[in-house]
Amino acid sequence: MTGYVALLRAVNVGGTGKLPMSVLTGLCEAAGFARVRTYIASGNVVFQSHGTEAQVRSALEERLRAYAGKEIGVVVRTAREIADVVARNPFVDAPGNRVMALFVDAPLPDDPLDGVTGIGNEQIRLGTREFFVFYPDGMADTRLRIPGGRHGTARNMNTVGKLAEMAAALDQGPIASG
Template sequence: MHTLIALLRAVNVGGTSKLPMAELRAMAEAEGFGAVRTYIRSGNLVFETDRGQDHVKTALETRLEAYAGRPVGVILRTAEEMSAILAANPFPDAERSKVGVLFLDAAPPPDTCDAAKWHADEEIALGTREVFVHYPSGMGRTKLRLPAMADGTMRNVNTVAKLADMVGRRE
């Protein structure tokens, strides 16, 4: 068994795509995943499984689409990856709530920073399969748009730290 973190894309944001976390836990348990937990209402799922990531991703996305009536993207990370992402934060002195991590399935395109639109005071740095963004004026105030945002899901560093802690306690 290994622990995985599933990050759902575009659920419980701005009053659209409501997914109660009890429903998400029930879906994961129905797939046979163990030690299923959620964190806040934005689609953060922690669980144990002996299945491969491709199988897990497909199973969750299939159940979520059946529930929501539309595709819901799922991005997976292992416990080790989540800890490494937290350690790799290129903005360690910034307020954690003002640093976002855009999680992607693949490496961000090399032109991610150049492709930014409506860029103001934000700082952008590329990770392995993530894009880190420091929002000095706050995440809620930004107009920044990155093409990679269409394929990923953002979490602030406080959430990343909590998820790393949750999986760290189970390993």
């Protein structure tokens, strides 16, 4: 079985998209995923599956659509890919809560600033299937817009690190929910 991390888009943000993590766990188990664990109430879930990334995404999106009555975006990465994101963080010396990994499924541009608007003192670097964004002043007042990220979802590096740790533990025995 492959270890996966699924990141839901726009869950529990601004009072919309409420999805209890117990429901998310149940939806994942109904999809046939094993060892399902969630982390914080913002749509992060780790699990094992025999399916491919596309099969996992499709199964979860289908169940989420049936539950919510609308599309909920899902980004899926293997446990190894999440660990690689942590290892490739170009802003390793910055506070983890100020660095975001913006996960996308569309091809990345050649230039990380291509089409970007509202940039202030933020710094953007390309990953493999993600943008890394350093917000030196935090995200509260940013005007930064990254066109390639419109259909993606971002997590700060503290969260990505915890998800990598949880995903790595899938093969090593019991893990706790967050």
